[in-house]
Amino acid sequence: MRNQLENPDRWKVTILPLPKRMAFARVSGFCAGHLVGETESRNGGSPTPHWWPDGRPVPITHPTQKRISVRRSSGDSIAGFWSRSGGGFGGACGWRFAGGALELIDLHPGKDWDHTTAMGSGGGAFAGFGERKAKKGERAVDVALFWRADGTMVELPPALEGQEVGAAATDGAWVAGRAGGTGRQRAALWPADGSRLILLGEEQSLSEAFGVADGEQVGMLWTRKGSAAALWRGDSASFTNLTPAGHQSGWACGCARGFQVGHVQVSNTLRSGSGSMASKAAMWQGSAASFIDLHALLPAPWNASSASAVEVRDGILRIAGDCTQFGVTNELTPQESQYMIASQPVLWETPID
Numbered sequence: 001m002r003n004q005l006e007n008p009d010r011w012k013v014t015i016l017p018l019p020k021r022m023a024f025a026r027v028s029g030f031c032a033g034h035l036v037g038e039t040e041s042r043n044g045g046s047p048t049p050h051w052w053p054d055g056r057p058v059p060i061t062h063p064t065q066k067r068i069s070v071r072r073s074s075g076d077s078i079a080g081f082w083s084r085s086g087g088g089f090g091g092a093c094g095w096r097f098a099g100g101a102l103e104l105i106d107l108h109p110g111k112d113w114d115h116t117t118a119m120g121s122g123g124g125a126f127a128g129f130g131e132r133k134a135k136k137g138e139r140a141v142d143v144a145l146f147w148r149a150d151g152t153m154v155e156l157p158p159a160l161e162g163q164e165v166g167a168a169a170t171d172g173a174w175v176a177g178r179a180g181g182t183g184r185q186r187a188a189l190w191p192a193d194g195s196r197l198i199l200l201g202e203e204q205s206l207s208e209a210f211g212v213a214d215g216e217q218v219g220m221l222w223t224r225k226g227s228a229a230a231l232w233r234g235d236s237a238s239f240t241n242l243t244p245a246g247h248q249s250g251w252a253c254g255c256a257r258g259f260q261v262g263h264v265q266v267s268n269t270l271r272s273g274s275g276s277m278a279s280k281a282a283m284w285q286g287s288a289a290s291f292i293d294l295h296a297l298l299p300a301p302w303n304a305s306s307a308s309a310v311e312v313r314d315g316i317l318r319i320a321g322d323c324t325q326f327g328v329t330n331e332l333t334p335q336e337s338q339y340m341i342a343s344q345p346v347l348w349e350t351p352i353d
Contacts, residue, residue: 013346323346
């Protein structure tokens with residue numbers, strides 16, 4: 001299998017077009033085998049959700065809301081939310097592919113909640129977080145949420161009373177995310193019935209889980225060198241650092257059927273001290289030694305990339321992500337800086353035995 005995956009002649013790479021007047025894309029997953037993500041114009045503004053049936057960009061819409069976002073998607077569903085016109089989260093929603101089209105699903109539980117978001121989908125279900133309306137004198141905190149395929153909602157427990165928790169991904173049976181607020185978070189795992197919380201991340205390190213499927217969870221764990229691409233299999237003792245030798249940091253975003261995808265960086269910073277854009281899309285099969293450089297399969301002028309989701313469909317391993325072209329000024333000097341030129345959706349495909 002590894003010899004097959006290392007052979008560039010076995011891979012097909014498709015760079016998908018952007019909608020008119022758009023310059024940038026960020027891919028978040030698959031729906032019914034098609035890429036899903038958001039696009040943005042060079043002039044800024046709010047990102048616009050799209051998916052790419054038959055390789056062409058089609059807007060994802062909401063009948064009553066203009067400011068909508070999409071997040072991690074898999075199977076036949078797309079997770080998302082709408083935002084208030086004045087800013088801030090509004091309500092969770094999703095889309096499900098049925099009858100040849102996307103059907104909107106309203107997930108927001110109602111007036112007792114200030115806001116909710118759906119951040120991931122899988123197995124027909126959705127996962128995210130929300131915040132109840134606080135009574136006078138109470139402190140409002142994020143609550144991790146899971147929506148079953150029938151739309152019923154489950155509140156997922158925190159590790160400690162009053163602790164912030166948030167879910168990022170689900171495969172319908174398990175939910176992955178974080179326990180603790182920003183700067184204190186630990187990767188977390190819940191069964192879909194919400195019966196318990198399993199802390200995946202080490203107590204002394206920051207970590208977060210972004211993907212879950214087929215008995216595996218992936219995400220990141222902060223080390224002294226930077227973020228490590230993380231793989232767990234149900235508990236903290238199973239942690240595996242996927243970051244390959246010669247790379248300072250990594251990030252694992254999705255997993256399926258024993259494959260994990262994300263991105264890695266040789267160096268996190270430029271000589272100026274600012275962050276580097278030079279990430280490389282990566283794939284693994286359970287260990288750092290199994291690293292496959294997906295970025296090496298891209299043509300010029302793309303000099304950065306990331307992989308966000310993986311699936312196996314009809315004997316084909318399919319990986320969704322985006323490729324980026326960035327420019328450099330004052331290269332290899334203390335004033336070095338980088339700037340974005342363009343980014344587009346990309347699909348990597350190869351047959352597997």
